[in-house]
Amino acid sequence: MRMDLKPMMNPKSVAIIGASRDPDKVGHIILQNYIDAGYSGALYPINRNAGSETIVGLKVYKSVLEVKKSIDLAVISIPAPAVPDALEECGKAGVKTAVVVSGGFAEIGEVALQDKIVEIAKKYNIAMLGPNCLGIMDPSSRVDTLFLPTYKLSRPKSGNVSFVSQSGAVGSTVLDLIAKEGFGLAKFISYGNAAYVDEVDILEYLLHDKETRVIVMYIEGVKRGKEFIEIAKKITKVKPVIIIKGGMTDAGAAAAHSHTASLAGNSQAYEAVFRQFGFIIAKDLSELLYFAKAFSTEPLPLGKRVAIITNGGGTGVLTADSVYLEGLELADFSENTKVALRKVLPSLVNIRNPLDLAGDADEVRYDNALSLVTNDPNVDMLIVIALFQTPGADSTVASKLIYYKKKISKPMVVITAGSDYTQTHKTMMESSGLPVYDSPMAATSSLTKLLKYKEYIDRDL
Amino acid sequence: MLLEYMNAKKLLDRYGISSIESAYVKDTESAIEFSSKVGGAIALKAISEKALHKSKAGLVMLNISGSESIRKAFGELSKRAHAYAPYKILAQKMAGSGIEVIIGGREDQQFGKLLLIGLGGIFVESFRDFAVRVCPITRYDAVEMIRQLKSKDIVTYNGKAENELTSMLMKVSRMIEENSISELDLNPVIVREDGYDVVDIRIIK
Numbered sequence: 329m330r331m332d333l334k335p336m337m338n339p340k341s342v343a344i345i346g347a348s349r350d351p352d353k354v355g356h357i358i359l360q361n362y363i364d365a366g367y368s369g370a371l372y373p374i375n376r377n378a379g380s381e382t383i384v385g386l387k388v389y390k391s392v393l394e395v396k397k398s399i400d401l402a403v404i405s406i407p408a409p410a411v412p413d414a415l416e417e418c419g420k421a422g423v424k425t426a427v428v429v430s431g432g433f434a435e436i437g438e439v440a441l442q443d444k445i446v447e448i449a450k451k452y453n454i455a456m457l458g459p460n461c462l463g464i465m466d467p468s469s470r471v472d473t474l475f476l477p478t479y480k481l482s483r484p485k486s487g488n489v490s491f492v493s494q495s496g497a498v499g500s501t502v503l504d505l506i507a508k509e510g511f512g513l514a515k516f517i518s519y520g521n522a523a524y525v526d527e528v529d530i531l532e533y534l535l536h537d538k539e540t541r542v543i544v545m546y547i548e549g550v551k552r553g554k555e556f557i558e559i560a561k562k563i564t565k566v567k568p569v570i571i572i573k574g575g576m577t578d579a580g581a582a583a584a585h586s587h588t589a590s591l592a593g594n595s596q597a598y599e600a601v602f603r604q605f606g607f608i609i610a611k612d613l614s615e616l617l618y619f620a621k622a623f624s625t626e627p628l629p630l631g632k633r634v635a636i637i638t639n640g641g642g643t644g645v646l647t648a649d650s651v652y653l654e655g656l657e658l659a660d661f662s663e664n665t666k667v668a669l670r671k672v673l674p675s676l677v678n679i680r681n682p683l684d685l686a687g688d689a690d691e692v693r694y695d696n697a698l699s700l701v702t703n704d705p706n707v708d709m710l711i712v713i714a715l716f717q718t719p720g721a722d723s724t725v726a727s728k729l730i731y732y733k734k735k736i737s738k739p740m741v742v743i744t745a746g747s748d749y750t751q752t753h754k755t756m757m758e759s760s761g762l763p764v765y766d767s768p769m770a771a772t773s774s775l776t777k778l779l780k781y782k783e784y785i786d787r788d789l
Numbered sequence: 790m791l792l793e794y795m796n797a798k799k800l801l802d803r804y805g806i807s808s809i810e811s812a813y814v815k816d817t818e819s820a821i822e823f824s825s826k827v828g829g830a831i832a833l834k835a836i837s838e839k840a841l842h843k844s845k846a847g848l849v850m851l852n853i854s855g856s857e858s859i860r861k862a863f864g865e866l867s868k869r870a871h872a873y874a875p876y877k878i879l880a881q882k883m884a885g886s887g888i889e890v891i892i893g894g895r896e897d898q899q900f901g902k903l904l905l906i907g908l909g910g911i912f913v914e915s916f917r918d919f920a921v922r923v924c925p926i927t928r929y930d931a932v933e934m935i936r937q938l939k940s941k942d943i944v945t946y947n948g949k950a951e952n953e954l955t956s957m958l959m960k961v962s963r964m965i966e967e968n969s970i971s972e973l974d975l976n977p978v979i980v981r982e983d984g985y986d987v988v989d990i991r992i993i994k
């Protein structure tokens with residue numbers, strides 16, 4: 329490993345350089361966020377102009393050199409020209425890692441200034457993230473370097489999905505969206521200009537991070553192509569990596585150049601690398617979340633045969649169409665299943681796939697259908713449609729779906745769409761680890777990615 | 790540096806990549822001799838470092854058979870090639886009919902050598918149907934590259950053609966890596982039911 333990011337992600341002590349009493353200053357927000365998140369380690373606000381005052385009850389130091397205690401992480405949010413001196417002091421004080429939140433480096437053409445801080449980081453062996461980044465967040469170790477206040481950006485709960493973003497804007501948007509999802513966050517790492525710590529170091533760290541089961545990445549370009557391929561070969565076999573690259577088209581590439589000062593590499597080469605080394609490619613941010621949701625909770629399917637159980641005929645048909653469009657197949661129920669279904673379901677239900685339980689389907693009817701279909705050897709995965717606008721569907725149906733989700737070892741997802749009543753049930757199911765999608769395409773494309781990933785890790789070279 | 794055609798062909802031979810029978814001909818007589826040796830129609834191409842696109846420069850004449858036609862074609866081609874002197878004239882056996890495929894390679898700054906396969910001929914530009922991988926590729930990668938093509942059923946009409954192409958892609962990947970080739974165009978490659986022939990070669994080291 330080139331750099332150890334553990335002290336950054338799980339620090340026992342944090343110095344906040346640029347901590348301010350002014351609640352509008354980035355340095356104040358970061359400090360406040362640490363306190364709000366319930367961070368339990370030592371916190372040292374640093375402000376060069378500080379007198380003997382305190383900030384939010386904590387003693388302020390003029391420099392990290394005054395702290396005289398071991399510091400795992402320094403979060404630096406001061407104007408760019410002052411960063412080299414502050415980092416130099418971190419080096420002298422033996423600070424292990426640093427997150428440089430400040431902008432004003434290579435992304436605006438200040439390449440020499442950026443080179444200078446990289447040199448300092450190397451000299452003192454400081455694992456430096458950024459500059460020009462949001463930094464990191466870890467709900468379980470209560471680390472939060474984001475300078476966006478919690479009332480503006482909701483923080484996700486703790487979970488098994490780690491999210492790596494080169495861009496701070498995409499990072500904060502997706503983070504805010506993840507906060508609304510049922511799955512939680514393991515680590516968030518926004519690495520900005522990638523001047524020193526880059527995507528390869530981050531993947532290397534996440535490969536070994538026990539809390540991370542799924543990785544979601546937004547990148548605009550990689551710094552070390554060959555090393556990126558090497559780490560990709562290792563990590564995608566163990567953990568699914570869902571990736572989206574900004575600048576995949578020529579028009580986008582021009583924009584990427586002026587953004588995080590990154591040269592968007594040739595898009596075909598990137599696509600080739602993603603396909604060849606087992607990445608799961610998302611085309612837009614909603615796909616990123618759909619796929620993360622499925623990989624976060626679902627086992628990998630053993631085949632492509634899908635069973636659809638529905639309380640709405642039309643939605644069942646649309647879902648069947650999506651199944652075929654995505655290259656999956658509708659399962660053919662076994663004879664045993666068919667005979668047993670005929671016995672337990674009312675005569676108005678046609679015994680076939682999609683299995684339309686009709687609009688008055690209640691908890692009992694779902695129970696009868698699911699107990700048989702989940703055990704059918706011809707079924708590799710399940711899509712259950714529960715439209716809560718219907719007379720029969722209520723919380724007992726949602727509970728029944730959760731019950732089967734916990735019981736079976738096949739992928740199972742739910743499609744439901746609607747307003748407040750539906751959303752309540754969606755939240756109920758998602759927080760119990762049952763992925764819910766609002767459209768057939770979202771559900772089927774996510775299942776397809778599970779299958780493709782399974783094929784990748786099983787492939788025979 | 791552009792590799793001279795016959796040397797490029799020899800390099801392909803070394804890797805077991807089959808290319809169409811070719812020879813430089815210095816006059817009409819040797820062209821006629823080449824034609825009777827390979828049997829059947831031939832193509833004549835003027836090769837010059839000054840003309841990167843032979844067919845665009847009018848330096849390719851196809852499907853020539855019989856001494857009289859060869860004589861006429863040779864004369865006409867020499868006249869056209871005069872503007873691109875120094876040049877040499879290459880005679881090639883006409884490839885049989887089949888599907889035109891393009892196989893290529895280039896050096897990517899970030900990831901290194903890349904390999905490409907696509908539907909060739911007049912369709913390259915309109916359909917942009919191609920697949921790319923980083924070298925070296927595995928057999929799995931080669932199979933996936935072909936399956937990724939929308940035109941896979943056109944390109945590989947049977948298992949034999951698919952196998953041949955798969956092995957060929959792996960050979961090309963090896964050749965690119967072992968010879969530090971920075972640019973490669975095998976275009977067209979004619980794929981038949983029982984195999985393929987590389988018809989034109991452009992290798993830059």
